[in-house]
Amino acid sequence: MTNNLILRVVSKSLIPLIIVFALYVQFHGDYGPGGGFQAGVIMSAAIILYALVFGLDAGEQVIPSTMLRILASLGVLIYAGVGVVTLFLGGNYLDYSVLGGTRVAGQHLGILLVELGVGMTVFSVMLIIFFAFAGRGRP
Amino acid sequence: MIDVFIDVILLAFLAITAVSIVRMTNLFAIIMLFGIFSFLSAAMFVVMDAVDVAFTEAAVGAGISTVLMLATIALTRDHHEKASVSHRPWLPLTVVIVTGAALVYGTLDIPGFGDPEAPAQMHVAPYYIERSVAETGVPNVVTAVLASYRGFDTLGEVIVVFTAGIAVMLLIGGRRRKSNAGSNEGDENDK
Amino acid sequence: MDFIIGHYNYWIAIFLMMTGFYTVISRGNLVKKIIGLNIFQVSVFLLYISMSTVKGGAAPIITEGVKLYSNPLPHVLILTAIVVGVATTALGLALVVRIKEAYGTIEEDEIHQQDHSL
Numbered sequence: 001m002t003n004n005l006i007l008r009v010v011s012k013s014l015i016p017l018i019i020v021f022a023l024y025v026q027f028h029g030d031y032g033p034g035g036g037f038q039a040g041v042i043m044s045a046a047i048i049l050y051a052l053v054f055g056l057d058a059g060e061q062v063i064p065s066t067m068l069r070i071l072a073s074l075g076v077l078i079y080a081g082v083g084v085v086t087l088f089l090g091g092n093y094l095d096y097s098v099l100g101g102t103r104v105a106g107q108h109l110g111i112l113l114v115e116l117g118v119g120m121t122v123f124s125v126m127l128i129i130f131f132a133f134a135g136r137g138r139p
Numbered sequence: 140m141i142d143v144f145i146d147v148i149l150l151a152f153l154a155i156t157a158v159s160i161v162r163m164t165n166l167f168a169i170i171m172l173f174g175i176f177s178f179l180s181a182a183m184f185v186v187m188d189a190v191d192v193a194f195t196e197a198a199v200g201a202g203i204s205t206v207l208m209l210a211t212i213a214l215t216r217d218h219h220e221k222a223s224v225s226h227r228p229w230l231p232l233t234v235v236i237v238t239g240a241a242l243v244y245g246t247l248d249i250p251g252f253g254d255p256e257a258p259a260q261m262h263v264a265p266y267y268i269e270r271s272v273a274e275t276g277v278p279n280v281v282t283a284v285l286a287s288y289r290g291f292d293t294l295g296e297v298i299v300v301f302t303a304g305i306a307v308m309l310l311i312g313g314r315r316r317k318s319n320a321g322s323n324e325g326d327e328n329d330k
Numbered sequence: 331m332d333f334i335i336g337h338y339n340y341w342i343a344i345f346l347m348m349t350g351f352y353t354v355i356s357r358g359n360l361v362k363k364i365i366g367l368n369i370f371q372v373s374v375f376l377l378y379i380s381m382s383t384v385k386g387g388a389a390p391i392i393t394e395g396v397k398l399y400s401n402p403l404p405h406v407l408i409l410t411a412i413v414v415g416v417a418t419t420a421l422g423l424a425l426v427v428r429i430k431e432a433y434g435t436i437e438e439d440e441i442h443q444q445d446h447s448l
Contacts, residue, residue, distance in 0.1 A: 025194075030277040032391065033190040035285065037413055041198040048206060069308075076301050078218035079294055094290045102274040111286040113278060114293070121297050122413070126203055129420045132312045133210035138426060157349040166361055173365050180372050187383045188400040190391075192375070192408050199416045206367065210425045211361060215430040224355040231356035239348040243341060251336025253385030254372055255398065260384060262425040264401040272392050276413065279404040280390040281409070289406060296410045303417035 011053045018046035028118050030108075036115040040122025048075075048130050056085050065131065075121030082113050088116045149183050166218050170208045191281045211327065222254040339380040346373035358438040360426045364419060371415045380405045 026039030051059025083094040091098035096110025156176045161168050177200030184193035212218060251259040267284055277283040284294055350373060353366025382404035390402035426436055433441050 007181055007438070029282050030279055031280075032279065033194050033389070034182060034279075035191065035282050037409065037411075038191075038194045038198055041195075041203060045198070045202055071303055075299055083294075094294070096287060102275070107275040107287055108277065111275065111282065114286045114290065115282070115297055118293065118297055121301055125300050125417075126305045128204075128312075129207065129307045129424075130210070132307050132310075132424070133214065136311045137214050146339070150339070154342060154345060154349075157346050160365060160369065161349055161353050161357075166359070169362065169365060173368065176369065177372065179433040180352050183376060184379055187378045187379050187384070188387060188389045189405050189408075190389045192379060192405050192412070195409055195412050196372070196375070199412055200368070200372065203416055204419055207420055208361065208365070211426055214427050214435055215361075215438055217359075217361070217430070228356055233398045234355065234406050235348045235352045238351065239344055242347070246337060246340040248345065248400060249337070249340060249381070251332070252339045252380055254336070255384050255387075257381075259381055259404075261403050263410065264403055267402055268390065268392070268399050280392060280399070281405045284402055284406045292406075292410060292429055296413055299414050300417050303421050306421055307424045310421075311427050 007053050011049055015046050015050055018049070019043060022046065026115065027112075028109065029115055035115065039115075040119040041126060043119075043123045044126035044130070045119050047127055051084030051130070051134070056131070056138070057135055060131060060135075065128070066132075072121050072128065075117045075119070075124065078117030078120070079114055081119070082110060091135070118129035146183075149179060149186065152213055153179050153183065166212050167209075170205060170212065172209070174201045174205040177204070191279075194267055340377060343373050343377040343380060346370075346376065349373075356370060359439065360429065360436040361423075363438075364422045364426070367422075369416070371411070375408045375411065378408050 020037045022043035025034035025042060026036065029039070043054035047059060050062060079116060082096075082099075086095050086098055087093055089098040094110075097103045097106045100106035100108050145246075153176065156172055156179065161177070163169050163172070176198060180198035181193045181201065184196060217246050242309050250259075267280055267288065271280045271283040272278060275283045277287075311312075347370055350366045350368070350370030353369065354363050357363060375417070384398055384400050384441040387398040387400045388396045390399045390405065392399075429441065430436050433444050435441060435444075
């Protein structure tokens with residue numbers, strides 16, 4: 001699809017906007033609709049669009065597969081790790097109140113970190129699945 | 140009155156799309172209809188004031204699911220469902236009608252749609268709505284419940300997504316081996 | 331008439347559920363079965379979200395001046411269910427690809443024939 005001029009030009013202008021929108025959804029999930037899952041899926045949609053228009057090899061150059069596997073594991077590790085950190089700080093597992101100075105600050109920080117972990121894992125897993133399906137047909 | 144009208148129109152379109160998915164045989168058309176079905180259900184969720192759910196359903200159902208199904212029929216090169224030659228639809232139809240009738244009989248006791256005095260709205264929901272901003276400082280109650288009040292469920296969900304990624308990587312992550320049908324060894328080259 | 335207006339949401343959700351169920355049990359093509367399963371899942375979500383709406387309520391995001399909110403708990407449950415559903419669908423489609431490579435077909439009766447003749 002690299003020969004199609006309209007697709008190339010439009011997707012080159014749209015993909016940065018999609019990524020910025022995904023970051024907005026991720027970090028404004030506290031104040032409006034959104035959160036980790038939606039943000040991860042939208043960000044992976046941007047990379048999938050790039051891979052569809054410019055070819056699978058170009059897509060795999062943007063994010064190599066090893067990086068994706070590391071990101072996926074890192075997301076789960078961040079989520080579970082927040083729980084372990086709260087254990088060490090004296091609260092229960094995943095009790096965010098002990099993370100900050102006041103109770104509300106701790107909860108806010110905990111929710112932010114946890115949604116970040118969720119977003120990273122969902123983003124990398126969607127891309128892993130897409131690259132697995134798309135790469136299977138190559139000889 | 141206008142929202143009842145919108146409700147009825149959207150649900151009618153949903154039913155029409157679902158019935159055409161059953162009746163058609165061209166797999167590509169069926170997958171496109173499934174994308175439309177997903178979008179219509181996301182619109183239905185918005186009408187029912189569930190904005191987070193609509194966001195996720197539109198992104199995941201009409202986005203990722205449709206792309207993966209298209210990739211599957213591209214890989215399996217199977218664009219048409221085989222027309223049933225010796226199917227007797229009476230047994231599945233009977234099972235479906237009996238199950239549907241039992242479920243409809245079950246819904247006769249449910250309180251009406253949108254009733255603010257329903258038991259579902261009485262016990263846990265006011266607790267979350269009243270205390271979410273005071274305890275967590277997050278105005279979006281769904282995010283507060285998802286990440287803080289019910290954090291363990293979300294941890295399990297992230298692990299489920301991670302496991303699905305690993306499983307798909309194991310199944311079709313490597314290069315395809317050229318082998319005869321029926322004698323595939325099942326081990327793959329790692330990239 | 332009030333009873334019908336109060337309940338048709340649930341009845342259409344049950345009709346969609348049964349349509350998806352019928353697709354799963356009566357069609358032989360594996361990809362179509364997975365699509366039927368997805369229709370079933372989406373109709374279950376419709377049923378749950380219908381049970382959580384409140385007439386005259388707003389989306390459950392706390393803002394000034396809004397008194398009545400929809401029930402946020404089913405939204406959380408359905409959010410989890412949607413993501414788990416897509417994980418299941420992706421896994422099912424990966425299995426379909428491997429079945430096609432092993433048997434050469436994705437029609438259920440042909441797969442049964444090959445299994446019985448081995």
